[in-house]
Amino acid sequence: MPFAYIDVETAVQRDGLRMVVVGGVPSPWSEAAKGILHIKGIEWAAVRLAYDSETLKQWTGELSAPALMVGQERPRRGWADILLLAERLVPAPSLxxxxxxxxxxxxxxxxxxxxxxxxxxxxxxxxxxxxxxxxxx
Known part of the structure; x- marks a missing residue:
């Protein structure tokens, strides 16, 4: 599923769900997170992982993907945290x-x-x- 990337500065200021993903190559963890959001029907904004972005590191706490950010809540980076966040945001269908x-x-x-x-x-x-x-x- 194609999507447009937004820059980190825009993502930090934006509300809603934003996810840092690896761009250009498939990452099993990023693809799994995308799949969870797709099944749940959750809209999100894509932010390309940039290893040289100090702003991204400050915002998400580390330079890795996937990292889900919703509102001003803490980053969700691990598979279980990502899954539980999706379950909380959209309870049905339950995964x-x-x-x-x-x-x-x-x-x-x-x-x-x-x-x-x-x-x-x-x-x-x-x-x-x-x-x-x-x-x-």
Whole structure:
């Protein structure tokens, strides 16, 4: 789904939901956050991650993506925080089970896939190490 980026200065002054995303290349974490917002039908403004932007670092607390900002609330950067924010903003359709045991299982499975040291995290590190290896014939 195509979208227009707004600059950081505009995003800081704007109300509503803004999300810092990696631009130009697909990022699994940014794409997942976009998917959550799409399913929930939540409108948002895109801000391109710029590693040299002091304004962006001050606003979001670090230079990483995705980072969701709503109003003057704290940044949401982790998968669980992003999901819970979307659930709070638009309760239906719910992306989490209502039953407490099923909800706990869903969070546990998601952590194993999305969380630090989870499958996605580990695969990213494997890929980065692979690229850093010297090429030999």
């Amino acid at each position: 989490l089970p209502e039953d407490p045991a099923e909800r706990a299982l869903a969070f546990g499975l998601a952590h194993e896939l999305c969380g630090e040291s989870g499958l996605g995290w580990s695969r990213r590190l494997m890929y980065a190490r692979h690229l850093a290896l010297p090429l030999s014939l």
